[in-house]
Amino acid sequence: MKKTFVLDTNVILHDSSCIFYFQENDIVIPITVIEEIDAFKRGADLINYHAREFVRLLDTFPGDALVRDGVSLGEGRGKISILTLYDEEPEVTRAFLGQSPDHRILSAALSLAKKGRAAQVILVSKDVNLRLKARALGLESQDYTTDKIKDIDKLYRGKRLIEEVDPEIISRFFAAPHQVPAAEIDIPDPIANEYFILRNASKSVLACYNPHSQMLERVEKLQAYGISPRNAEQSFALHALLNPEILLVTLSGKAGTGKTLLTLAAALERRREYRQIFLARPVVALSNKDLGYLPGDIESKLDPYMQPLYDNLGVIRNQFKESDERAQRISEMLESGKLEIAPLAYIRGRSLDHIFFIVDEAQNLTPHEVKTIITRAGEGTKIVLTGDPSQIDTPYLDSRSTGLNYLINRMHGQGMYGHVTLEKGERSPLAELASDLL
Numbered sequence: 001m002k003k004t005f006v007l008d009t010n011v012i013l014h015d016s017s018c019i020f021y022f023q024e025n026d027i028v029i030p031i032t033v034i035e036e037i038d039a040f041k042r043g044a045d046l047i048n049y050h051a052r053e054f055v056r057l058l059d060t061f062p063g064d065a066l067v068r069d070g071v072s073l074g075e076g077r078g079k080i081s082i083l084t085l086y087d088e089e090p091e092v093t094r095a096f097l098g099q100s101p102d103h104r105i106l107s108a109a110l111s112l113a114k115k116g117r118a119a120q121v122i123l124v125s126k127d128v129n130l131r132l133k134a135r136a137l138g139l140e141s142q143d144y145t146t147d148k149i150k151d152i153d154k155l156y157r158g159k160r161l162i163e164e165v166d167p168e169i170i171s172r173f174f175a176a177p178h179q180v181p182a183a184e185i186d187i188p189d190p191i192a193n194e195y196f197i198l199r200n201a202s203k204s205v206l207a208c209y210n211p212h213s214q215m216l217e218r219v220e221k222l223q224a225y226g227i228s229p230r231n232a233e234q235s236f237a238l239h240a241l242l243n244p245e246i247l248l249v250t251l252s253g254k255a256g257t258g259k260t261l262l263t264l265a266a267a268l269e270r271r272r273e274y275r276q277i278f279l280a281r282p283v284v285a286l287s288n289k290d291l292g293y294l295p296g297d298i299e300s301k302l303d304p305y306m307q308p309l310y311d312n313l314g315v316i317r318n319q320f321k322e323s324d325e326r327a328q329r330i331s332e333m334l335e336s337g338k339l340e341i342a343p344l345a346y347i348r349g350r351s352l353d354h355i356f357f358i359v360d361e362a363q364n365l366t367p368h369e370v371k372t373i374i375t376r377a378g379e380g381t382k383i384v385l386t387g388d389p390s391q392i393d394t395p396y397l398d399s400r401s402t403g404l405n406y407l408i409n410r411m412h413g414q415g416m417y418g419h420v421t422l423e424k425g426e427r428s429p430l431a432e433l434a435s436d437l438l
Contacts, residue, residue, distance in 0.1 A: 001119060001120060002024060002025055002026065002078070002119045002120075003025040003026070003119055003120045003121075003122055004025065004026045004027075004028055004112065004119050004120065004121050004122070005022050005025055005026070005027050005028070005122050005123075005124050006028045006029075006030065006083075006105070006108060006109040006112065006121060006122070006123045006124065007019075007027060007028070007029055007033065007124050007125075008033065008102075008105055008123065008124060008125035008126070008127060008130060009032075009033045009036040009037060009101070009105075010125060010126045010127055010396055011124050011125060011126055011144045012029075012033065012037060012050060012051075012054050013037070013040060013047040013050050013051060014047075014050065014126055014144060014366060014368075014396060015050065015144070015146065015147065015368060016049075016050040016051075016053035016054040016057065017053075017057075018144060018146065019057075019073060019080055020073060020074075020077065021146040022077070022078065023076070023077065023078070024076060024077060024078050025078045026070065026078040026079045026080070026081070026119070027073075027078065027079070027080045027081070028080075028081055028082075028083050028108070028109075028112065029080065029081070029082050029083065030082075030083050030086070030104065030105050030108035030109075031082060031083060031084045032101050032104040032105055032108065033101075033105065034058075034082065035101075036101055037051045037054060037055065038051075038055075041055065044345060045345065046366065046368065046369050046372070050368075058082075061080070066080070066081055066082045067081070067082050067084055069081070083108050083112070086107060086108045086111040086112070087107070087111055088104075088107050089106070089107040089110045089111055089114070091110065091137050092106050092107045092110065092137065095133075095136065095137065096133065102127070102129075102130050102133070105123070105130070106123070106130070106133060106134060106137065106139070109121055109123045109134065109139055110137060110139055113139060120140070121139065121140070122140045122141065122142055123139055123140070123141040123142075124141070124142055124143070124144055125141060125143070125144075126143060126144055126396040127395075127396070131143065143401075145401075147366075147367040147368075147401060147406055148400045148401045148406075149400045149401075149405055149406060149409050150400075152399055152400050152405065155405060155408060155409060156191070156408055156409065156412040156419060157419075157420075157421040158194060158195060158236070158412075158418070158419035158420040158421055159194070159195040159196065159197070159232075159233065159236055159420060159421065160187075160194065160195075160196050160197070161196075161197045161199070162185065162186075162187060162196055162197065162198050162199070163199060163200070164200055165185060165198045165199060165200050166200070167200055167202065167203050169184060169185060169198075170198060170199070170200065170203045170204070170205050171203070173198075173205045173207065173216075173218040174205070174218070178217060178218040179210075179213075179215040179216060179217040179218065180207075180215065180216050181214065181215055181216075182209055182214055182215060182216050183214070185198065185216065187209075187216075190209040190216075191209065191412060191413050192209065192211035192413050192414060192415045192417070193208060193209065193210075193211070193240065193243075193246055193415070193417065193418040193419075194208070194209045195207070195208050195209075195219065195236040195239070195420065196208070196209070196216065197232055198216075205218060206218065206219040206220075206232055206235055206236065207219055208236070208239060211415050212415065219235055219236060219239045220235075221235050222235070222238050222239065222242060224238055224241070224242065224262070224265040224266045224268070224269040225265045225266075225268040225269045225316055225326065226265070226316065226319045226320065226326065227261065227262065227265035227316060227319075229262070230258075230426045231424050231426065233253075233257070233420055233421075233422045233423060233424060234257075234258055234262060234422065234426070236420045237251055237258070237259070237262050237263075237420045237422060238262055238265075238266060240418035240419075240420060241262060241263060241266035241267075241384065242266050242269065242270065243418065244273070245415075245416065246382075246416060246417065246418040247377070247381070247382050247383070247416045247417075248374065248377075248382075248383050248384075248411065248414075248416060248417045248418070249263075249382070249383070249384045249385070249417075249418050249419070250362075250384075250385045250386070250404065250407060250408055250411075250417075250418075250419045250420075251263065251384070251385075251386045251387075251419070251420055251422060252363075252386070252387055252388065252389060252404060252405075252408070252419075252420075252421050252422070253388060253421055253422030253423060254388055254390060254422075254423070254425060254435045255388060255391070255425070255427070255431065255435055256425035256426060256427030256428070256431040256432060256435060257422035257423065257424065257425055257426065258422065258426050258427075259386040259387075259388075259422060260308070260309070260312045260358075260360050260386055261312045261315060261316070263358050263384050263386055264279065264309075264312050264313060264316060264358065265316055267356040267358060267384075268316065268330070268339075270356060271333070271338070271339075271356075273356075273380075274354050274355055274356040274380070274381075274382070275353065275354040275355060275380075276337070276338055276339075276340060276354075276355050276356075277333070277338065277339045277340070277355070277356045277358070278340050278342070278347070278352075278355050278356070278357050278358065279309050279339075279340070279341045279342075279358045279360065280341075280342055280343065280344040280346070280347060280357070280358070280359055280360070281306070281308075281309065281343065281344060281359065281360040281361045282343070282344045282345075282361060282362075282364045282365055282369075283343045283344070283345065306341050306342070306343070308360070309341045309360060310341065313330065313339075313341075316330070317330050317331075344359065344365075344373075347373070347376070350376075351378060352376045352377055352378050352381050353378035353379050353380060353381060354378070354379065354380035354381060355378075355380075355381045355382075356381075356382050356384075357373075357377070357381060357382065357383045357384070358384045358386070359373060359383070359384070359385045359386070360386050360387070361386075361387055361393075362385035362386060362387035362403065362404040363387035363388055363389045363391060363392050363397075363402045363403075363404045363405075364387070364392060364393050364394050364397070364402075365385075365402070365403035365404065366397065366401075366402075366403050367401070367403045367406040367407075368403070369403055370385070370403035370404070370406065370407050371403075373385075374407075385404060385407065387402075387404045389402055389404060389405055
């Protein structure tokens with residue numbers, strides 16, 4: 001049965017093209033949503049971009065038709081209309097205090113449903129609280145799921161354990177040319193750049209599947225700028241980070257697994273191959289407070305958000321004596337701009353050619369933001385995104401909709417992409433215990 005979807009403001013600010021993903025169903029935009037979007041048009045953040053794009057999109061439709069009968073969104077799609085006149089529903093005013101935009105949107109959807117002015121009415125919002133309020137009033141509601149992963153439990157992990165491998169085959173990995181045809185090992189559907197722990201009762205080897213040669217190649221324990229891997233997962237991660245044929249890498253895992261440290265060490269190790277190393281992270285205000293509450297100028301305000309990156313850099317630098325050339329080189333790179341640490345918003349308009357580009361805390365990015373970053377990659381650029389999907393700090397994202405997991409789900413199997421899920425914490429026994437139990 002044809003449905004009518006009433007869109008909340010946050011859906012449009014999440015994806016300005018959302019109106020094209022509801023198939024043959026109709027879309028209604030309450031006038032309150034238009035008013036809220038108008039307040040977001042100015043600014044450099046992604047939500048401001050989506051606000052501007054949506055307003056431009058609406059401007060392509062005849063205004064009188066939008067309000068009167070609705071406008072067709074094209075073949076196989078329904079109509080879009082703006083609802084300007086609707087009653088303030090008494091159920092809403094009795095149940096909830098205050099005249100907020102959310103309550104006016106609820107009234108609009110409830111008015112449509114009660115008066116039979118539309119088919120089955122569903123409120124679409126990324127705000128959990130608003131969805132709960134709608135259900136309390138008997139109104140059907142749902143999240144915007146177009147860019148959500150359907151089965152998060154089956155998300156690609158980048159590595160597999162294969163037991164009971166023939167000892168003779170494992171021995172062949174330790175002799176030149178350190179590779180074995182994948183067909184000789186019973187591995188169902190190996191994926192491009194997928195990592196394997198092959199073992200039996202007495203032997204084991206780490207391997208990576210090369211999609212071009214269809215060979216399983218031995219993964220050696222590499223070192224990057226003085227940092228050595230402490231487990232198999234970290235060895236896999238360093239292999240992907242140092243491999244020039246893998247241009248896009250994602251590392252996910254809980255706190256203390258070494259994601260950022262390994263990535264930064266690999267970038268320093270490969271510094272001669274790139275014009276610049278750029279470390280960035282999205283600025284997510286603490287306790288829902290804006291940057292303005294912090295003291296000082298813009299640099300002082302941003303320092304707390306960038307400090308974890310400097311901390312990881314300090315771990316690498318502290319391995320060496322102050323007089324060591326490698327420690328001095330890090331300071332020189334920071335001073336010259338060869339190594340730059342900045343908020344992710346600062347890349348807008350930047351040319352990303354021949355750059356080792358690291359995006360930390362990528363779990364706080366939307367799928368659209370991730371796409372925007374990667375599509376900016378120029379010639380000779382390598383992009384690495386790291387993050388912990390269990391520590392999402394933005395209110396309208398979860399493990400199924402974060403851009404990091406969305407990227408892993410869509411990119412796995414591509415020849416220039418590599419991913420590793422790190423599970424074992426190496427920060428300290430105490431940090432590992434807290435991560436597992438608290």
